[in-house]
Amino acid sequence: MQSSREEERLCEQNNMRDDENDCCCVIFDLDGTLINTEAIVDEAVVSTIKTMKKSVSEREIFDAAEDCRGQRPLEASVELCEKLSLHDVVKPAELLTKCGEKLQWDGIDIPDMPGAVRLLEFLKRKKVPMALATSTSRKELEKKMKSTGRTSDDGKHRGDLLSYFDAICCGDEVAKGKPDPEIFHLAMERLGVKREDAGRCLVFEDTPHGVSAAKAAGCCCVAVPSLRREKFDMYKGADRVYHSLMDIELEDFGLPKFEDWKEVKTVEFVKEDGDASLSSQTRKYERFLKLDAFLELTGPVIRGFGRGSKMLGIPTANLDVVPLKQQIDKLAPGIYFGFAKISSGKHKSTGIHRTVMSIGYNPFFNDKRKSIEPWLLREFEEDFYDETLSVLVCAYVRAECNFTTVENLIERIRKDARVCEEALDLDLVEGLDSWKHWFEDDV
Ligand code: ADP
Ligand code: RBF
Ligand code: MG
Numbered sequence: 001m002q003s004s005r006e007e008e009r010l011c012e013q014n015n016m017r018d019d020e021n022d023c024c025c026v027i028f029d030l031d032g033t034l035i036n037t038e039a040i041v042d043e044a045v046v047s048t049i050k051t052m053k054k055s056v057s058e059r060e061i062f063d064a065a066e067d068c069r070g071q072r073p074l075e076a077s078v079e080l081c082e083k084l085s086l087h088d089v090v091k092p093a094e095l096l097t098k099c100g101e102k103l104q105w106d107g108i109d110i111p112d113m114p115g116a117v118r119l120l121e122f123l124k125r126k127k128v129p130m131a132l133a134t135s136t137s138r139k140e141l142e143k144k145m146k147s148t149g150r151t152s153d154d155g156k157h158r159g160d161l162l163s164y165f166d167a168i169c170c171g172d173e174v175a176k177g178k179p180d181p182e183i184f185h186l187a188m189e190r191l192g193v194k195r196e197d198a199g200r201c202l203v204f205e206d207t208p209h210g211v212s213a214a215k216a217a218g219c220c221c222v223a224v225p226s227l228r229r230e231k232f233d234m235y236k237g238a239d240r241v242y243h244s245l246m247d248i249e250l251e252d253f254g255l256p257k258f259e260d261w262k263e264v265k266t267v268e269f270v271k272e273d274g275d276a277s278l279s280s281q282t283r284k285y286e287r288f289l290k291l292d293a294f295l296e297l298t299g300p301v302i303r304g305f306g307r308g309s310k311m312l313g314i315p316t317a318n319l320d321v322v323p324l325k326q327q328i329d330k331l332a333p334g335i336y337f338g339f340a341k342i343s344s345g346k347h348k349s350t351g352i353h354r355t356v357m358s359i360g361y362n363p364f365f366n367d368k369r370k371s372i373e374p375w376l377l378r379e380f381e382e383d384f385y386d387e388t389l390s391v392l393v394c395a396y397v398r399a400e401c402n403f404t405t406v407e408n409l410i411e412r413i414r415k416d417a418r419v420c421e422e423a424l425d426l427d428l429v430e431g432l433d434s435w436k437h438w439f440e441d442d443v
Contacts, residue, residue, distance in 0.1 A: 022254025023202040023220060026123055027187045030134035030141070032069065032206035032226035034116045034161065035149065036329065041065070044102040045080070052089045060084065066227050070207030072135045072177035073100075110147040110158065113224075114332035115245030118260070118292065120164045126256040131167040131187040133203075135177055138170040167191055179209045181217035188217070202253050204245075208234040220253060229361065240277075243399040244332030246289065249279040261287045264422040267415060272401060286419045289396045290429055294338070295331065296438065297324050297372060298390040304371060312410050316357070316373035317389055328372065331393065333360030337420035338394035339439075340376050345387025352439055353378050355391060356413075356420045363402040364409050377417055392438055394429050 031037045045065045046058055064083040068076040077092040077099075086095065123130055134141060145159040162168060167190035174182040188194075188201055198218030205211050206226035214221035215237050223238035224245055225231070235241050242248055251257040257279075267286040297319055304318035317340075321328060340355040342348055357374035361367050374391050397416055403409040423429055432439075 021199060024197075024200045025129040025131070025191050025193060025202070026255070027131045027133050027184060027191075027201055027203045027214075027219065028165075029070070029203075029205045029207075029210050030132055030136060030144075032113070033204050033210075033224065034113055034120075035144070036111045036113055037144065038069065038226050040108065040110065041099075041103065044099045048095065048098045048102065049080075049084065049086070052095075053084070053086060056084050066231070069226065070135065070178055070205070070209035070213075072171040073137075073140075075177050105143040105147050108147050110144060110149040111326075111329060112149060112161075113245060114330060115248075119245050119248065120161075122250075122258060122260075123255075124164050128255060129166045129191050130164055131169065131191050132162070132165045133169045133183045133187040135171040135183070137172040139172075141168075141170055178207075179212035179216065181213050184214055184217035184219055188219075202255065205238070208237075211235055211238045222248060222253075224248075229363070244334065246332045246334065246396055247399050249277055252278045261289050262423070262428050263287045264419050264426075264428075266422050267418045273404065286397075286415065288337070288419055288423055288428075290431065291331075291336075291393065291395060294431070294435060295327055295393040296390060297327060297393065298343070298388065299323060301385050301387055301389050303385065304373065305365070305367070307365070308373070308375075311406065312413070314375050314410065314413055316375050317384065319372040319374070319389060319391070321370050321372055324372065328359055328370070331359055332396070332399070333370070334358075334399045335397040335416050336393045336395060337397060337416070337423070338392045340374055340389060340391045342384055343388045343390050345384060347380070347384045347387055350380075354420055354424055356397075356416045357391065357393070358400060359393075360400045363400055364406075375413070375417070377420065390438075392435060394432070395423065 028034055031041075042062055042065050046061045049056065049061050050058065061084065064080055067083065068079045071079065073096055074092060077096045081087060081090065081092045081095060090098075120130070136144065145162060147158050149158050167187055169183050169187045169190065171177055171183070174186060176182050184201070184203065185195070188198060191201075193201055195218070199220055201219045203214035203219045203221045205214055205221055205223050208227070211221050211223050221238045223235045223241045224243070225235055225241065227234065232241070240252070263285040264287060265285050269283045269285050271280050299319045301317045302320050304316060309315040335356070335358050337354070337356040340353045342350055354377040355374040356377065357372065359370070359372050361370055374389070397419055403412065
Protein backbone atom coordinates (compact mmCIF):
# COMPACT_ATOMS: atom_id res chain seq x y z
CA MET A 1 0.00 0.00 0.00
CA GLN A 2 1.16 3.53 -0.66
CA SER A 3 1.89 5.75 2.29
CA SER A 4 -0.17 8.90 2.40
CA ARG A 5 3.02 10.92 1.89
CA GLU A 6 3.61 9.04 -1.35
CA GLU A 7 0.04 9.57 -2.46
CA GLU A 8 0.41 13.25 -1.80
CA ARG A 9 3.55 13.42 -3.89
CA LEU A 10 1.90 11.60 -6.79
CA CYS A 11 -1.01 13.93 -6.57
CA GLU A 12 1.27 16.95 -6.72
CA GLN A 13 2.96 15.47 -9.74
CA ASN A 14 -0.37 15.15 -11.50
CA ASN A 15 -1.11 18.76 -10.85
CA MET A 16 2.23 19.92 -12.13
CA ARG A 17 2.35 21.18 -15.65
CA ASP A 18 5.14 20.76 -18.04
CA ASP A 19 6.45 24.30 -18.65
CA GLU A 20 6.96 23.43 -22.28
CA ASN A 21 3.21 22.99 -22.70
CA ASP A 22 2.30 26.26 -21.05
CA CYS A 23 0.48 28.59 -23.39
CA CYS A 24 2.42 31.71 -24.27
CA CYS A 25 -0.05 33.56 -26.48
CA VAL A 26 -3.77 33.76 -27.18
CA ILE A 27 -5.70 33.90 -30.45
CA PHE A 28 -9.32 35.03 -30.56
CA ASP A 29 -12.12 34.54 -32.97
CA LEU A 30 -14.28 37.69 -33.15
CA ASP A 31 -17.98 37.13 -33.97
CA GLY A 32 -19.81 35.22 -31.29
CA THR A 33 -16.64 35.00 -29.20
CA LEU A 34 -15.81 38.61 -28.37
CA ILE A 35 -18.75 40.49 -29.86
CA ASN A 36 -22.36 39.45 -30.13
CA THR A 37 -23.17 39.69 -33.83
CA GLU A 38 -24.90 36.31 -34.12
CA ALA A 39 -28.43 37.42 -33.33
CA ILE A 40 -28.18 40.34 -35.76
CA VAL A 41 -26.82 38.17 -38.57
CA ASP A 42 -29.41 35.44 -37.98
CA GLU A 43 -32.21 37.96 -38.16
CA ALA A 44 -30.94 39.31 -41.50
CA VAL A 45 -30.54 35.79 -42.90
CA VAL A 46 -33.96 34.62 -41.75
CA SER A 47 -35.81 37.67 -43.08
CA THR A 48 -33.97 37.52 -46.43
CA ILE A 49 -34.59 33.82 -47.06
CA LYS A 50 -38.18 33.94 -45.83
CA THR A 51 -39.13 36.29 -48.68
CA MET A 52 -37.41 34.01 -51.23
CA LYS A 53 -38.73 30.61 -50.32
CA LYS A 54 -42.03 30.35 -48.51
CA SER A 55 -41.81 26.60 -47.95
CA VAL A 56 -38.95 26.77 -45.43
CA SER A 57 -39.83 27.67 -41.88
CA GLU A 58 -38.10 30.29 -39.77
CA ARG A 59 -37.00 27.50 -37.45
CA GLU A 60 -35.29 25.61 -40.29
CA ILE A 61 -33.51 28.73 -41.52
CA PHE A 62 -32.31 29.63 -38.04
CA ASP A 63 -31.11 26.08 -37.45
CA ALA A 64 -29.18 25.94 -40.73
CA ALA A 65 -27.72 29.43 -40.17
CA GLU A 66 -26.36 28.26 -36.82
CA ASP A 67 -24.60 25.31 -38.41
CA CYS A 68 -22.90 27.58 -40.96
CA ARG A 69 -21.43 29.92 -38.35
CA GLY A 70 -17.70 30.49 -38.13
CA GLN A 71 -16.93 30.28 -41.83
CA ARG A 72 -16.19 33.12 -44.23
CA PRO A 73 -19.35 34.78 -45.54
CA LEU A 74 -19.37 33.24 -49.03
CA GLU A 75 -18.57 29.75 -47.76
CA ALA A 76 -21.29 30.06 -45.13
CA SER A 77 -23.71 31.17 -47.85
CA VAL A 78 -22.82 28.17 -50.05
CA GLU A 79 -23.45 25.78 -47.16
CA LEU A 80 -26.69 27.53 -46.28
CA CYS A 81 -27.99 27.30 -49.88
CA GLU A 82 -27.17 23.58 -49.91
CA LYS A 83 -28.74 22.84 -46.55
CA LEU A 84 -31.98 24.63 -47.41
CA SER A 85 -31.98 23.61 -51.11
CA LEU A 86 -32.17 27.21 -52.25
CA HIS A 87 -30.57 26.55 -55.69
CA ASP A 88 -33.90 27.12 -57.47
CA VAL A 89 -34.41 30.57 -55.95
CA VAL A 90 -31.00 32.16 -55.33
CA LYS A 91 -27.24 31.75 -55.84
CA PRO A 92 -24.93 31.92 -52.79
CA ALA A 93 -23.24 35.16 -53.92
CA GLU A 94 -26.59 36.85 -54.46
CA LEU A 95 -27.90 35.68 -51.08
CA LEU A 96 -24.79 37.17 -49.51
CA THR A 97 -25.36 40.53 -51.21
CA LYS A 98 -29.01 40.59 -50.16
CA CYS A 99 -28.14 39.79 -46.51
CA GLY A 100 -25.27 42.29 -46.65
CA GLU A 101 -27.68 45.05 -47.58
CA LYS A 102 -29.44 44.45 -44.28
CA LEU A 103 -26.19 44.37 -42.33
CA GLN A 104 -24.84 47.86 -42.60
CA TRP A 105 -23.49 47.82 -38.99
CA ASP A 106 -22.95 51.58 -38.90
CA GLY A 107 -24.96 52.87 -35.95
CA ILE A 108 -26.09 49.38 -34.92
CA ASP A 109 -25.38 48.35 -31.34
CA ILE A 110 -23.16 45.26 -31.31
CA PRO A 111 -22.72 44.27 -27.65
CA ASP A 112 -19.56 42.66 -26.24
CA MET A 113 -19.85 39.04 -25.21
CA PRO A 114 -20.07 38.81 -21.41
CA GLY A 115 -16.59 38.63 -19.89
CA ALA A 116 -14.78 39.55 -23.12
CA VAL A 117 -13.41 42.90 -22.00
CA ARG A 118 -12.37 41.55 -18.59
CA LEU A 119 -10.40 38.78 -20.31
CA LEU A 120 -8.76 41.09 -22.88
CA GLU A 121 -7.88 43.70 -20.25
CA PHE A 122 -6.29 41.09 -18.00
CA LEU A 123 -4.22 39.45 -20.73
CA LYS A 124 -3.06 42.85 -21.94
CA ARG A 125 -2.03 43.84 -18.41
CA LYS A 126 -0.11 40.57 -18.09
CA LYS A 127 1.58 41.30 -21.44
CA VAL A 128 0.36 38.10 -23.06
CA PRO A 129 0.62 38.49 -26.87
CA MET A 130 -2.79 38.36 -28.55
CA ALA A 131 -4.04 37.98 -32.10
CA LEU A 132 -7.42 38.17 -33.76
CA ALA A 133 -8.23 35.47 -36.35
CA THR A 134 -11.58 36.34 -37.85
CA SER A 135 -13.42 34.97 -40.89
CA THR A 136 -14.69 38.49 -41.52
CA SER A 137 -13.00 40.48 -44.28
CA ARG A 138 -10.92 43.53 -43.40
CA LYS A 139 -13.55 45.82 -44.91
CA GLU A 140 -16.39 44.19 -42.97
CA LEU A 141 -14.29 44.30 -39.79
CA GLU A 142 -13.84 48.05 -40.19
CA LYS A 143 -17.59 48.43 -40.63
CA LYS A 144 -18.31 46.40 -37.50
CA MET A 145 -15.88 48.51 -35.52
CA LYS A 146 -18.02 51.56 -36.35
CA SER A 147 -20.98 50.05 -34.53
CA THR A 148 -22.08 51.74 -31.36
CA GLY A 149 -21.34 48.95 -28.86
CA ARG A 150 -19.09 49.79 -25.91
CA THR A 151 -19.64 53.52 -26.16
CA SER A 152 -21.98 54.26 -23.32
CA ASP A 153 -20.97 51.92 -20.49
CA ASP A 154 -17.28 52.49 -20.15
CA GLY A 155 -16.53 55.50 -22.33
CA LYS A 156 -14.70 53.33 -24.81
CA HIS A 157 -15.37 53.03 -28.50
CA ARG A 158 -16.02 49.84 -30.42
CA GLY A 159 -12.89 50.40 -32.52
CA ASP A 160 -10.78 50.35 -29.34
CA LEU A 161 -11.35 46.61 -29.26
CA LEU A 162 -8.71 46.23 -31.97
CA SER A 163 -6.06 47.95 -29.85
CA TYR A 164 -5.73 44.85 -27.67
CA PHE A 165 -4.22 42.81 -30.49
CA ASP A 166 -0.62 42.47 -31.58
CA ALA A 167 -1.81 40.95 -34.87
CA ILE A 168 -5.08 41.03 -36.77
CA CYS A 169 -5.84 38.38 -39.41
CA CYS A 170 -8.93 38.60 -41.60
CA GLY A 171 -10.78 36.08 -43.74
CA ASP A 172 -9.73 37.74 -47.01
CA GLU A 173 -6.02 37.33 -46.19
CA VAL A 174 -6.07 33.54 -46.54
CA ALA A 175 -6.70 31.17 -49.45
CA LYS A 176 -8.88 28.85 -47.37
CA GLY A 177 -11.21 29.82 -44.54
CA LYS A 178 -12.10 27.98 -41.31
CA PRO A 179 -12.40 24.96 -40.80
CA ASP A 180 -9.06 25.07 -42.67
CA PRO A 181 -6.20 25.90 -40.24
CA GLU A 182 -4.61 28.52 -42.50
CA ILE A 183 -5.82 31.60 -40.61
CA PHE A 184 -4.40 30.25 -37.35
CA HIS A 185 -1.08 29.54 -39.05
CA LEU A 186 -1.06 33.14 -40.26
CA ALA A 187 -1.89 34.46 -36.77
CA MET A 188 0.93 32.38 -35.27
CA GLU A 189 3.36 33.63 -37.87
CA ARG A 190 2.43 37.23 -37.10
CA LEU A 191 2.86 36.62 -33.37
CA GLY A 192 6.28 35.11 -34.07
CA VAL A 193 5.30 31.61 -32.91
CA LYS A 194 6.86 28.65 -34.70
CA ARG A 195 4.60 25.92 -36.15
CA GLU A 196 6.02 23.31 -33.79
CA ASP A 197 4.93 25.50 -30.87
CA ALA A 198 1.28 25.64 -32.00
CA GLY A 199 0.25 23.75 -28.85
CA ARG A 200 1.35 26.78 -26.84
CA CYS A 201 -1.23 29.03 -28.51
CA LEU A 202 -4.56 29.14 -26.73
CA VAL A 203 -7.45 29.74 -29.15
CA PHE A 204 -10.91 30.98 -28.12
CA GLU A 205 -13.72 29.90 -30.46
CA ASP A 206 -17.50 29.80 -30.39
CA THR A 207 -18.27 27.53 -33.37
CA PRO A 208 -17.50 23.92 -34.33
CA HIS A 209 -15.95 25.13 -37.63
CA GLY A 210 -13.63 27.40 -35.64
CA VAL A 211 -12.68 24.63 -33.21
CA SER A 212 -11.86 22.30 -36.15
CA ALA A 213 -9.60 24.97 -37.67
CA ALA A 214 -7.77 25.63 -34.39
CA LYS A 215 -7.23 21.93 -33.69
CA ALA A 216 -6.09 21.27 -37.28
CA ALA A 217 -3.49 24.01 -36.71
CA GLY A 218 -2.31 22.11 -33.62
CA CYS A 219 -3.41 24.82 -31.17
CA CYS A 220 -4.95 24.35 -27.76
CA CYS A 221 -8.61 25.31 -28.14
CA VAL A 222 -11.22 26.52 -25.69
CA ALA A 223 -14.81 26.64 -26.91
CA VAL A 224 -17.49 28.94 -25.56
CA PRO A 225 -20.44 27.70 -27.64
CA SER A 226 -22.72 30.17 -29.34
CA LEU A 227 -24.89 27.32 -30.62
CA ARG A 228 -27.83 26.03 -28.62
CA ARG A 229 -27.26 23.48 -25.88
CA GLU A 230 -28.62 20.56 -27.92
CA LYS A 231 -25.73 21.05 -30.35
CA PHE A 232 -22.98 20.94 -27.71
CA ASP A 233 -21.87 17.52 -28.98
CA MET A 234 -20.41 19.32 -31.97
CA TYR A 235 -17.71 20.85 -29.75
CA LYS A 236 -16.14 17.51 -28.83
CA GLY A 237 -12.87 18.43 -30.57
CA ALA A 238 -12.19 21.32 -28.18
CA ASP A 239 -9.75 20.88 -25.30
CA ARG A 240 -12.24 22.48 -22.92
CA VAL A 241 -15.79 23.82 -23.22
CA TYR A 242 -16.97 26.68 -21.01
CA HIS A 243 -20.42 28.21 -20.60
CA SER A 244 -19.03 31.71 -20.86
CA LEU A 245 -15.80 33.68 -20.85
CA MET A 246 -16.43 34.39 -17.16
CA ASP A 247 -15.63 30.78 -16.29
CA ILE A 248 -12.26 30.35 -17.94
CA GLU A 249 -9.42 29.35 -15.62
CA LEU A 250 -6.34 30.69 -17.38
CA GLU A 251 -3.93 28.92 -15.01
CA ASP A 252 -5.16 25.57 -16.34
CA PHE A 253 -3.36 26.54 -19.56
CA GLY A 254 -0.22 27.85 -17.89
CA LEU A 255 -1.28 31.48 -18.26
CA PRO A 256 -1.48 33.99 -15.37
CA LYS A 257 -4.38 33.43 -12.98
CA PHE A 258 -7.21 35.97 -12.73
CA GLU A 259 -6.89 38.11 -9.61
CA ASP A 260 -10.44 39.43 -9.31
CA TRP A 261 -12.28 36.41 -7.84
CA LYS A 262 -12.90 36.86 -4.12
CA GLU A 263 -13.04 33.87 -1.81
CA VAL A 264 -15.71 33.41 0.83
CA LYS A 265 -13.69 31.71 3.53
CA THR A 266 -16.61 30.27 5.47
CA VAL A 267 -18.13 28.38 2.56
CA GLU A 268 -16.08 25.38 1.55
CA PHE A 269 -15.66 24.50 -2.10
CA VAL A 270 -16.87 21.05 -3.10
CA LYS A 271 -16.02 19.86 -6.57
CA GLU A 272 -19.02 19.02 -8.73
CA ASP A 273 -19.11 15.61 -10.42
CA GLY A 274 -17.51 15.83 -13.81
CA ASP A 275 -15.41 18.92 -13.05
CA ALA A 276 -12.07 17.95 -14.56
CA SER A 277 -10.34 21.32 -14.36
CA LEU A 278 -6.89 21.40 -12.81
CA SER A 279 -7.63 24.56 -10.88
CA SER A 280 -10.57 22.96 -9.05
CA GLN A 281 -8.17 20.47 -7.46
CA THR A 282 -6.57 23.20 -5.42
CA ARG A 283 -9.60 25.36 -4.63
CA LYS A 284 -10.67 25.45 -1.00
CA TYR A 285 -13.47 28.00 -0.83
CA GLU A 286 -16.46 29.22 -2.79
CA ARG A 287 -15.95 32.53 -4.52
CA PHE A 288 -17.61 35.34 -6.43
CA LEU A 289 -16.74 37.96 -8.97
CA LYS A 290 -17.94 41.54 -8.56
CA LEU A 291 -19.37 42.85 -11.82
CA ASP A 292 -17.61 45.81 -13.44
CA ALA A 293 -20.99 47.44 -13.90
CA PHE A 294 -23.91 46.52 -11.64
CA LEU A 295 -27.10 45.87 -13.54
CA GLU A 296 -30.58 47.03 -12.55
CA LEU A 297 -33.49 44.83 -13.66
CA THR A 298 -36.98 46.12 -13.01
CA GLY A 299 -40.39 44.72 -13.88
CA PRO A 300 -43.57 43.12 -12.58
CA VAL A 301 -43.25 39.74 -10.85
CA ILE A 302 -44.68 37.15 -13.23
CA ARG A 303 -45.81 33.53 -12.82
CA GLY A 304 -42.91 31.14 -13.42
CA PHE A 305 -42.81 27.41 -13.96
CA GLY A 306 -44.56 26.78 -10.63
CA ARG A 307 -41.66 24.68 -9.32
CA GLY A 308 -39.72 26.99 -6.98
CA SER A 309 -41.64 26.71 -3.74
CA LYS A 310 -43.43 23.46 -4.53
CA MET A 311 -40.54 21.28 -5.63
CA LEU A 312 -37.51 22.95 -4.15
CA GLY A 313 -38.87 24.89 -1.20
CA ILE A 314 -37.13 27.88 -2.76
CA PRO A 315 -39.54 30.51 -4.13
CA THR A 316 -38.20 32.70 -6.92
CA ALA A 317 -39.93 35.92 -7.96
CA ASN A 318 -39.57 35.64 -11.73
CA LEU A 319 -39.17 38.67 -13.95
CA ASP A 320 -40.21 38.71 -17.61
CA VAL A 321 -37.11 38.31 -19.81
CA VAL A 322 -38.67 39.81 -22.95
CA PRO A 323 -38.53 43.53 -22.01
CA LEU A 324 -35.20 42.96 -20.22
CA LYS A 325 -33.52 41.06 -23.07
CA GLN A 326 -30.99 43.76 -23.99
CA GLN A 327 -29.90 44.10 -20.37
CA ILE A 328 -29.55 40.41 -19.58
CA ASP A 329 -27.64 39.75 -22.80
CA LYS A 330 -24.84 41.70 -21.12
CA LEU A 331 -24.59 38.92 -18.54
CA ALA A 332 -23.37 35.37 -19.02
CA PRO A 333 -26.11 32.88 -18.09
CA GLY A 334 -25.37 31.89 -14.50
CA ILE A 335 -25.92 32.45 -10.80
CA TYR A 336 -25.63 35.97 -9.40
CA PHE A 337 -26.32 37.86 -6.20
CA GLY A 338 -27.25 41.38 -5.23
CA PHE A 339 -30.21 43.25 -3.79
CA ALA A 340 -33.93 43.50 -4.44
CA LYS A 341 -36.70 45.91 -3.50
CA ILE A 342 -40.41 45.89 -4.17
CA SER A 343 -41.14 49.33 -5.56
CA SER A 344 -44.87 49.21 -6.18
CA GLY A 345 -47.79 47.21 -4.82
CA LYS A 346 -48.77 46.00 -1.38
CA HIS A 347 -45.23 45.04 -0.40
CA LYS A 348 -43.72 48.39 -1.36
CA SER A 349 -41.53 49.78 1.43
CA THR A 350 -40.64 46.40 2.90
CA GLY A 351 -37.04 47.51 2.47
CA ILE A 352 -33.98 46.24 0.68
CA HIS A 353 -33.56 42.47 0.56
CA ARG A 354 -30.51 40.42 -0.28
CA THR A 355 -31.12 38.15 -3.23
CA VAL A 356 -29.42 35.28 -5.01
CA MET A 357 -30.67 34.50 -8.49
CA SER A 358 -30.33 32.34 -11.53
CA ILE A 359 -30.43 34.01 -14.93
CA GLY A 360 -30.47 31.33 -17.59
CA TYR A 361 -31.93 28.06 -18.79
CA ASN A 362 -31.98 25.91 -15.62
CA PRO A 363 -30.25 22.88 -17.16
CA PHE A 364 -31.64 20.58 -14.48
CA PHE A 365 -35.11 21.23 -15.91
CA ASN A 366 -33.85 21.73 -19.45
CA ASP A 367 -35.91 24.89 -19.95
CA LYS A 368 -36.13 26.08 -23.54
CA ARG A 369 -36.52 29.71 -22.53
CA LYS A 370 -34.34 31.88 -20.37
CA SER A 371 -35.70 32.96 -17.01
CA ILE A 372 -34.71 35.49 -14.35
CA GLU A 373 -35.32 33.93 -10.92
CA PRO A 374 -34.43 35.97 -7.83
CA TRP A 375 -34.81 34.25 -4.46
CA LEU A 376 -35.17 36.98 -1.85
CA LEU A 377 -33.32 35.92 1.27
CA ARG A 378 -36.10 36.58 3.79
CA GLU A 379 -39.54 35.24 4.58
CA PHE A 380 -42.71 36.76 3.14
CA GLU A 381 -46.13 35.84 4.44
CA GLU A 382 -47.84 36.20 1.06
CA ASP A 383 -47.04 36.19 -2.61
CA PHE A 384 -46.27 39.44 -4.41
CA TYR A 385 -47.15 38.58 -8.01
CA ASP A 386 -47.69 41.61 -10.32
CA GLU A 387 -45.94 43.96 -7.89
CA THR A 388 -42.89 45.77 -9.28
CA LEU A 389 -39.59 44.21 -8.33
CA SER A 390 -36.28 45.94 -8.87
CA VAL A 391 -33.13 43.85 -8.66
CA LEU A 392 -29.57 45.16 -8.52
CA VAL A 393 -27.24 42.45 -9.85
CA CYS A 394 -23.80 42.95 -8.24
CA ALA A 395 -21.76 39.76 -8.47
CA TYR A 396 -21.35 36.52 -10.41
CA VAL A 397 -21.04 33.25 -8.50
CA ARG A 398 -20.93 30.41 -11.04
CA ALA A 399 -22.26 28.92 -14.25
CA GLU A 400 -25.58 27.07 -14.19
CA CYS A 401 -25.12 23.34 -13.91
CA ASN A 402 -26.98 20.09 -14.04
CA PHE A 403 -27.33 17.82 -11.04
CA THR A 404 -27.97 14.11 -10.60
CA THR A 405 -30.66 14.65 -7.96
CA VAL A 406 -33.02 17.43 -6.96
CA GLU A 407 -31.50 17.30 -3.44
CA ASN A 408 -28.13 18.23 -4.92
CA LEU A 409 -29.70 21.15 -6.77
CA ILE A 410 -31.34 22.39 -3.57
CA GLU A 411 -28.12 22.00 -1.60
CA ARG A 412 -26.22 23.96 -4.21
CA ILE A 413 -28.77 26.81 -4.29
CA ARG A 414 -28.62 27.03 -0.49
CA LYS A 415 -24.87 27.26 -0.73
CA ASP A 416 -25.18 30.10 -3.27
CA ALA A 417 -27.26 31.90 -0.65
CA ARG A 418 -24.48 31.42 1.93
CA VAL A 419 -21.96 32.86 -0.52
CA CYS A 420 -24.20 35.91 -0.91
CA GLU A 421 -24.76 36.31 2.85
CA GLU A 422 -21.08 35.99 3.68
CA ALA A 423 -19.94 38.35 0.95
CA LEU A 424 -22.42 41.00 2.08
CA ASP A 425 -21.92 40.43 5.84
CA LEU A 426 -18.20 40.94 5.39
CA ASP A 427 -18.71 43.90 3.06
CA LEU A 428 -16.67 42.24 0.33
CA VAL A 429 -18.53 43.85 -2.57
CA GLU A 430 -17.05 47.23 -3.42
CA GLY A 431 -18.76 49.97 -5.37
CA LEU A 432 -22.16 49.95 -3.66
CA ASP A 433 -21.69 53.65 -2.78
CA SER A 434 -22.24 54.73 -6.35
CA TRP A 435 -25.72 53.11 -6.20
CA LYS A 436 -26.77 55.10 -3.14
CA HIS A 437 -29.77 56.48 -5.03
CA TRP A 438 -31.04 52.94 -5.70
CA PHE A 439 -30.84 52.04 -2.00
CA GLU A 440 -32.53 55.28 -0.89
CA ASP A 441 -35.32 55.78 -3.46
CA ASP A 442 -38.69 54.17 -2.96
CA VAL A 443 -37.97 52.03 0.09
P1 ADP B 1 -43.36 30.72 -9.84
O1 ADP B 1 -42.96 29.51 -10.58
O2 ADP B 1 -44.68 31.26 -10.25
O3 ADP B 1 -42.30 31.78 -9.86
P2 ADP B 1 -42.52 30.06 -7.16
O4 ADP B 1 -42.83 28.78 -6.50
O5 ADP B 1 -41.12 30.29 -7.63
O6 ADP B 1 -43.54 30.24 -8.32
O7 ADP B 1 -42.95 31.18 -6.15
C1 ADP B 1 -42.64 32.49 -6.44
C2 ADP B 1 -43.54 33.50 -5.76
O8 ADP B 1 -43.47 33.37 -4.35
C3 ADP B 1 -43.01 34.88 -6.07
O9 ADP B 1 -43.55 35.38 -7.24
C4 ADP B 1 -43.43 35.67 -4.85
O10 ADP B 1 -44.70 36.24 -5.10
C5 ADP B 1 -43.54 34.64 -3.75
N1 ADP B 1 -42.47 34.68 -2.76
C6 ADP B 1 -42.68 34.52 -1.42
N2 ADP B 1 -41.51 34.58 -0.75
C7 ADP B 1 -40.53 34.79 -1.65
C8 ADP B 1 -39.11 34.95 -1.56
N3 ADP B 1 -38.47 34.91 -0.38
N4 ADP B 1 -38.41 35.13 -2.72
C9 ADP B 1 -39.05 35.15 -3.88
N5 ADP B 1 -40.37 35.02 -4.05
C10 ADP B 1 -41.14 34.84 -2.95
N1 RBF C 1 -31.33 25.46 -11.92
C1 RBF C 1 -30.49 24.62 -12.55
O1 RBF C 1 -30.93 23.84 -13.37
N2 RBF C 1 -29.15 24.64 -12.33
C2 RBF C 1 -28.60 25.48 -11.44
O2 RBF C 1 -27.37 25.48 -11.27
C3 RBF C 1 -29.45 26.37 -10.72
N3 RBF C 1 -28.95 27.23 -9.80
C4 RBF C 1 -29.81 28.09 -9.15
C5 RBF C 1 -29.28 29.00 -8.23
C6 RBF C 1 -30.12 29.90 -7.55
C7 RBF C 1 -29.53 30.84 -6.58
C8 RBF C 1 -31.52 29.88 -7.79
C9 RBF C 1 -32.43 30.82 -7.08
C10 RBF C 1 -32.03 29.00 -8.72
C11 RBF C 1 -31.19 28.09 -9.40
N4 RBF C 1 -31.69 27.17 -10.31
C12 RBF C 1 -30.84 26.32 -11.01
C13 RBF C 1 -33.01 27.43 -10.84
C14 RBF C 1 -34.09 26.58 -10.34
O3 RBF C 1 -34.07 25.45 -11.17
C15 RBF C 1 -35.35 27.38 -10.56
O4 RBF C 1 -35.37 28.50 -9.73
C16 RBF C 1 -36.56 26.53 -10.29
O5 RBF C 1 -36.61 25.53 -11.26
C17 RBF C 1 -37.85 27.32 -10.32
O6 RBF C 1 -38.24 27.61 -11.61
MG1 MG D 1 -40.25 31.30 -9.50
